[in-house]
Amino acid sequence: xxxxxxxxxxxxxxxxxxxxxxxxxxxxxxxxxxxxxxxxxxxxxxxxxxxxxxxxxxxxxxxxxxxxxxxxxxxxxxxxxxxxxxxxxxxxxxxxxxxxxxxxxxxxxxxxxxxxxxxxxxxxxxxxxxxx
Numbered sequence: 349x350x351x352x353x354x355x356x357x358x359x360x361x362x363x364x365x366x367x368x369x370x371x372x373x374x375x376x377x378x379x380x381x382x383x384x385x386x387x388x389x390x391x392x393x394x395x396x397x398x399x400x401x402x403x404x405x406x407x408x409x410x411x412x413x414x415x416x417x418x419x420x421x422x423x424x425x426x427x428x429x430x431x432x433x434x435x436x437x438x439x440x441x442x443x444x445x446x447x448x449x450x451x452x453x454x455x456x457x458x459x460x461x462x463x464x465x466x467x468x469x470x471x472x473x474x475x476x477x478x479x480x
Contacts (some may be wrong), residue, residue: 351442353435354390359383360427365418379418380426384434387411391438398441413437 365379386399386407400411407413415433417426453461 351391351395351438353384353431353438355431357384357389358431358434360430362423363416376421378421378423378426379416380423380430382415382417382427382430382434384413384415385411386413392442394444395438395441399437402437402441 359382361381362377363379363381364374364377386396389396391399399413400407406415413434415430417429419429420426
């Protein structure tokens, strides 16, 4: 983990989970909504910029990342799941992509390509109809 996220910057709210679960799902709020304001966070500016540039539906127009966890029946495990996923997103944004430097093909590669093209052209020319 390259960048540590301060848990105090995350706003947790317990909600009722969706899906099957019988009576338990109707009376226990064990799912978690986590809201993380990217702009107001203590992340480095370049990481903030890369996070905001991500085309992710979970990031609102205001720059707030909203994550939901409801896999577990435990509120604490769902909080840990949200923190783990948020950390993975931050680590992904912290990775600086290498800038590709455009290169030209070598003269030998160009010659081999042209030789192959002419060879294929000769093969195709021989596919014509046979005249008597």
